[in-house]
Amino acid sequence: MLADVLPDCADHLADGTFAALWAQVQRVGGCSHPIRLAGFVDQVDRATGEIRRHVDSAGLPDGTILVPCGNRRASVCPSCSYLYAGDAWQIVHAGVAGGQDVPDTVARHPGLFVTVTAPSFWAVHSRRANHGPAQRCNDRHGRCPHGRPRGCRLVHPDHDPHLGAPLCVDCHDTAALVVWNRHAPRLWKRTIDLTYRQIAAHIGLPVLGYDRADGTHRIGLRDLIRISYIKVAEAQARGAIHFHGVLRLDAATEPGTWQPPPVWATADL
Numbered sequence: 067m068l069a070d071v072l073p074d075c076a077d078h079l080a081d082g083t084f085a086a087l088w089a090q091v092q093r094v095g096g097c098s099h100p101i102r103l104a105g106f107v108d109q110v111d112r113a114t115g116e117i118r119r120h121v122d123s124a125g126l127p128d129g130t131i132l133v134p135c136g137n138r139r140a141s142v143c144p145s146c147s148y149l150y151a152g153d154a155w156q157i158v159h160a161g162v163a164g165g166q167d168v169p170d171t172v173a174r175h176p177g178l179f180v181t182v183t184a185p186s187f188w189a190v191h192s193r194r195a196n197h198g199p200a201q202r203c204n205d206r207h208g209r210c211p212h213g214r215p216r217g218c219r220l221v222h223p224d225h226d227p228h229l230g231a232p233l234c235v236d237c238h239d240t241a242a243l244v245v246w247n248r249h250a251p252r253l254w255k256r257t258i259d260l261t262y263r264q265i266a267a268h269i270g271l272p273v274l275g276y277d278r279a280d281g282t283h284r285i286g287l288r289d290l291i292r293i294s295y296i297k298v299a300e301a302q303a304r305g306a307i308h309f310h311g312v313l314r315l316d317a318a319t320e321p322g323t324w325q326p327p328p329v330w331a332t333a334d335l
């Protein structure tokens with residue numbers, strides 16, 4: 067990789083623009099695939115009406131302004147994904163323990179860590195190691211209708227490219243896997259909605275409050291509690307999305323304020 071960039075660096079050293087290039091590279095935090103913008107930004111002085119050129123890419127190395135790609139995947143951009151992971155950690159930590167304007171009293175609100183996994187779309191090559199030595203991939207016997215073995219006696223190494231691949235591509239329900247991935251975010255939303263409905267049924271309230279004909283208000287669950295959550299989607303080796311989520315019960319206060327929920331609202335609900 068160094069051999070690829072050295073000739074470019076040599077050119078910039080020769081024409082005296084290396085310092086400016088290095089400043090840009092540092093500003094984008096070492097992004098692997100920065101977006102290259104060309105153009106200018108003018109600023110208008112509102113008091114005098116004077117227009118001043120603020121930035122012009124023409125005066126920068128290669129005539130471009132570099133902007134970080136912001137990709138979250140380490141395989142695409144190690145630097146931007148690292149930055150994102152750090153930001154995400156701060157948000158999750160603030161939600162669980164407080165910080166970043168969130169009071170540390172949220173640590174005492176009922177909370178749950180949940181993992182929501184995809185169903186099976188057919189057996190895939192896998193590495194089974196539950197804190198011990200790795201086991202054989204799949205102990206099933208016999209053959210599928212396409213004549214392929216239902217099991218696999220191998221102990222796959224860690225980075226085996228076969229991991230996640232179906233034992234039979236014809237039995238594997240690839241279409242269902244695609245539909246699952248497409249709709250997984252909606253399923254998560256439905257799960258949260260259903261959680262509200264089940265809690266409401268459990269304590270004998272409607273989910274949403276409403277005004278009765280006589281002008282009084284029938285209180286609803288959403289008048290009392292709020293399920294706050296953050297979720298992270300992870301692609302397993304088999305290509306199926308699953309979610310890790312942190313759910314926290316709050317009182318249904320104004321956004322940006324955090325109060326503990328009523329005492330009956332516990333994680334056991």
Ligand SMILES: [Zn+2]
Binds near residue numbers: 134145146
């Ligand atoms: Zn990047």
Ligand SMILES: [Zn+2]
Binds near residue numbers: 190192204218220
């Ligand atoms: Zn296998």
Ligand SMILES: [Zn+2]
Binds near residue numbers: 210211213235236
């Ligand atoms: Zn088959």
